[in-house]
Amino acid sequence: MSALGPATPEAVGLPRAEDAAALAALVRETVAAGLEREALHLRLGPLAPWLRRAHHHRLLREALAPLERPHRARVFALPNGDLVALAPPGNAHLRAAAETLGALLPEAPPALLRLPRQAAALLAALEAALAPAPAPEPPAGGAGAGAADLAALERTLGTASLAAFLRCRPVLHLPPEGGVSEPRWTEWRLALPELWAALLPGLDPAASPGLARRLRGVLDRRLLAELARPEEARRLGAAGLSLGLAAIASPEFRRLDAALGREGRAALRLGLPAAEALADPEGFLAAAALCRGRGYRLVLEAEGPAVAALLAPERLGVEAVRLPFSPALAAAGLPPSLPPGRVVLAGVDRAGGIGWGWEAGITLFEGRLLRG
Amino acid sequence: MTVTLPPAALPPAAWRRDAAAPFAARLRRLLAGGGAGQAALRLAPAAPRRRRALRLLLEEAAREGRGEVLEAPGGALLLLGEAGAAARARALLDEVGLDAAGALWRLPEEAPALLAWAEAAPPPDLAAAPLAGLDAALQRLPLPRLLRRRAVLRLGPGRPPRVALRRLVLSRAALAAALGSPGEDPDLLDHAADTLARRLAAAPSLPAGPGTLLPLPRGGTVPPAPAEGTLGALPLEALAAPDMPARLAAAGWTPAIEGLDAVALRLLSPAALPEGAPLLLLRWSPALADRGPVQALRALDPGRLVLLGCGGAEAIAWGLARGIGLFAGPAVEALLPPGEAEGAA
Structure with a gap:
């Protein structure tokens, strides 16, 4: 891992996480089926430079480790570096991870969302994670192509x-x-x-x-x-x-x-x-x-x-x-x-x-x- | 045969070969291979965009009649194939509402007459479009040569005709002629018209205000109106941009939607035209009196309509019967007393 590279989930040592499309599909199915789920949204995107420090990688990995075991929760990596964990309601590991992460990352406490009620908020986070970099502004005066x-x-x-x-x-x-x-x-x-x-x-x-x-x-x-x-x-x-x-x-x-x-x-x-x-x-x-x-x-x-x-x-x-x-x-x-x-x-x-x-x-x- | 490619747009090798081959020689080869019961339908040269539409319809007709579509150097289109193809072309032209003058040759009996026409066609213009110099040329073109001053009259039973609006129109035909080969490309012609509309709005000593109708560009920068409330003729196409009405209002224009005619009324739901446009410019043609367009027009307040291109009493009578009060065109300007006529320069 390069010390200058982006703080992708792979870079912080997480096992294979699924992509935004899979999360969107799962949220949609959850809403359509009326299933209850809890989602933990970890906003790592804005914190990326801070996370490059090795000490924090280890802490983050330890907090998320219990969730990575089979059948506990599914962890999704978004293109901007955010992480989302999705689990059935009342999952003690999810709650525990939320608490640990809240203490670890006071600048960006993780958000706990309940589906289907808060599906829109989760999809909004997905949208933000997918938003392309703003296109370069045309020069002042809106120069047309000649x-x-x-x-x-x-x-x-x-x-x-x-x-x-x-x-x-x-x-x-x-x-x-x-x-x-x-x-x-x-x-x-x-x-x-x-x-x-x-x-x-x-x-x-x-x-x-x-x-x-x-x-x-x-x-x-x-x-x-x-x-x-x-x-x-x-x-x-x-x-x-x-x-x-x-x-x-x-x-x-x-x-x-x-x-x-x-x-x-x-x-x-x-x-x-x-x-x-x-x-x-x-x-x-x-x-x-x-x-x-x-x-x-x-x-x-x-x-x-x-x-x-x-x-x-x-x-x-x-x-x-x-x-x-x-x-x-x-x-x-x-x-x-x-x-x-x-x-x-x-x-x-x-x-x-x-x-x-x-x-x-x-x-x-x-x-x-x-x-x- | 691929003559619809814009001249500077990297034609494939086959195109260059085709264009270089003299049209008449190619036609002679095709005629030599044709059997009995064939026909050739010729459509007269039309403006580039119309020609593209005609060509598409001829190609569709050619598909059924094992035909081929050729374009003569002067812009005339030729459909060559089984006699049924020509009949199919006529039916398609009617279906779309396109009115095109044509001539029909029966083949092989009338092949000599067809070849005589082909040999008299002007030689192809193979000059590359000077696209790179187009914008500079557009800044140099003298506006007065391209502008036409027109009047819109209010007509009604029992009152004398009076001038309701003064209208400045950019002549697309004059513009195309002034540009040379780029004028053959409808998209470049649009670009040229937009550039000139912006130049015009910035021109000094321009008539302005609510009694004046000036051309507007179809997109891009909207020039400030020379005076608040000046009417701007907005090409229908500009309505595809959702923010256009707001941008026009911010620049001080009152929009008049331009581009409505019998064919456009087949596509449009007139009730969805923006309410912020107090005037709708409707171009007259006899097809406007058909059931479809008449029905479409019922959704519109006739007080918003300006009937353009009135070439005779028939158009004016039709408009008056529909409750239209504003008219333009040669037959309308002829109604003005000589002192008031502003010269159809």
């Missing part, structure tokens, strides 16, 4: 692999009554904000929507070219792919279309951005007619509840609407024109996203905490 930046970029993008920026997340069917969660398809998405930050650091894509859309077209076509290779196309299976209208009209799309065959097309969901439906209604209807005609399913990707209300799914001929969870959505509620059965709630790594979705009648979820 056309010259884009020109230079398009020259270099020709052969670059996008693999490092491709995110794949399952979309799960999670019935509120606590039934079995079931993976429905896998979303493949380019991490566009990260790509922008990597490709054009310091420039704000939102400042020039036209240029951002053009760059997105170039990236979409690169991705399609990679997916259209026969071995990739065969592997795709039940998948969701987010594409701009320019990509649907591209030769790369036609190559993927041919490589997929009839079954491959029927298993693929194409996500079309709502902004493009507003910018180019004719193009959207034409692309939708083409994609439906070839057997794809269509998903409208709405940026928020207001635009989802403007574009009702039956008018567009789309099967589902992908909507990111946000405080604004929770405040506004689903638009009445949008049947909850046709919503995919994305970004449910935020506290309460799944709970809110269930209340709204949604059963399809996508987020970093979910695993198929």
